[in-house]
Amino acid sequence: MTTLVRERRHQQALKLSLPPPIPASKFRSPTNAPALSPAASPGSPVIENFVELEKLAVLGHGNGGTVYKVLHKSTSSIYALKVLRFNDGSDGVRRQATREVEILKLVDSPFVVRCCSVFHNSGVAAGDLSFVMEYMEGGSLQDLLKSQKTLSEREISAVARRVLLGIHYLHDMQIVHGDIKPSNLLVNGEGEVKIADFGVSHLVEGGGVAWNLSPDSCMGTCAYMSPERFDPERWSGGDGFAGDVWSLGVVALECHVGRFPLTGTGQRPDWPTLMCVMCFGERMEVPETASPEFRSFLERCLEKDWRKRATVDELLEHPFVN
Numbered sequence: 001m002t003t004l005v006r007e008r009r010h011q012q013a014l015k016l017s018l019p020p021p022i023p024a025s026k027f028r029s030p031t032n033a034p035a036l037s038p039a040a041s042p043g044s045p046v047i048e049n050f051v052e053l054e055k056l057a058v059l060g061h062g063n064g065g066t067v068y069k070v071l072h073k074s075t076s077s078i079y080a081l082k083v084l085r086f087n088d089g090s091d092g093v094r095r096q097a098t099r100e101v102e103i104l105k106l107v108d109s110p111f112v113v114r115c116c117s118v119f120h121n122s123g124v125a126a127g128d129l130s131f132v133m134e135y136m137e138g139g140s141l142q143d144l145l146k147s148q149k150t151l152s153e154r155e156i157s158a159v160a161r162r163v164l165l166g167i168h169y170l171h172d173m174q175i176v177h178g179d180i181k182p183s184n185l186l187v188n189g190e191g192e193v194k195i196a197d198f199g200v201s202h203l204v205e206g207g208g209v210a211w212n213l214s215p216d217s218c219m220g221t222c223a224y225m226s227p228e229r230f231d232p233e234r235w236s237g238g239d240g241f242a243g244d245v246w247s248l249g250v251v252a253l254e255c256h257v258g259r260f261p262l263t264g265t266g267q268r269p270d271w272p273t274l275m276c277v278m279c280f281g282e283r284m285e286v287p288e289t290a291s292p293e294f295r296s297f298l299e300r301c302l303e304k305d306w307r308k309r310a311t312v313d314e315l316l317e318h319p320f321v322n
């Protein structure tokens with residue numbers, strides 16, 4: 001039996017690419033018709049049979065699943081394979097998987113990690129569901145922060161711009177990502193950041209998103225969730241879209257300070273602590289070490305009242321990302 005070991009990445013410092021600004025208008029796609037099958041990356045084959053893949057290493061573990069580095073034998077191309085396992089009673093994981101498949105079938109953007117194929121019951125584990133995805137060899141922004149601790153404002157600006165373009169694309173398709181956080185922002189070999197993981201995403205059908213949230217139902221971390229998701233009564237619900245902007249603000253601030261920014265040093269971002277941060281005090285503190293443009297960007301993302309928070313369109317025009 002072969003034992004797969006977790007791949008050791010980042011032995012050399014990873015560099016984020018700092019591309020020249022991309023005109024936002026280039027990626028506006030209000031009339032984009034959804035694709036009907038999972039999007040393959042341009043030029044890459046659709047993988048039709050699971051046996052064409054050979055597992056090489058474990059890339060990471062998430063809620064209910066494992067991600068492997070795999071080789072597509074006939075083309076010698078490398079992909080990432082995410083396997084979600086359904087044990088008896090794991091309704092949450094099943095719901096997550098169904099949602100993820102529905103949404104992956106719709107998306108095709110340079111700012112979103114591409115899914116090439118989906119397999120049901122591939123035999124990796126009982127009742128599993130597997131996604132073959134574009135391999136992001138730089139790992140996640142979380143991995144990058146572990147090795148580099150902080151990013152420069154130029155790097156944060158490049159990350160924020162790509163995430164905004166990705167969120168813009170998704171929102172145009174009425175998709176709320178709902179889980180923007182460092183471990184869901186992946187980096188490819190060119191240092192480009194893309195959005196991944198649609199496990200808690202929603203397709204909005206009129207009237208916004210009704211999140212069913214409680215400390216128990218919150219899958220993964222709640223740390224990047226917006227005030228209106230924590231306390232819908234106080235903030236009158238929210239439309240879902242503004243929550244992605246809040247999460248981006250938390251991520252950008254984390255890249256600057258080098259640790260989760262909404263709680264004190266060493267304090268766990270658990271439900272009661274976060275609830276206090278969201279409910280007390282009017283404004284989020286942004287550090288004076290940030291430049292005026294960055295401070296202004298953060299303040300517009302971290303506006304507690306979602307109706308006053310910046311929209312993605314507004315942020316795409318903000319000097320910090322231009």
Ligand SMILES: Nc1ncnc2c1ncn2[C@@H]1O[C@H](COP(=O)(O)OP(=O)(O)OP(=O)(O)O)[C@@H](O)[C@H]1O
Pocket residue numbers: 059060061062063064065066067080082113133134135136137139140143183184186196197219220221
């Ligand atoms: N396409 C990919 N290419 C390379 N590495 C990946 C890819 N997708 C995921 N990974 C790695 O696998 C890890 C686990 O990913 P997964 O999406 O299962 O969970 P997560 O986002 O870390 O956590 P959660 O399930 O709580 O959202 C990621 O943190 C990342 O390091």
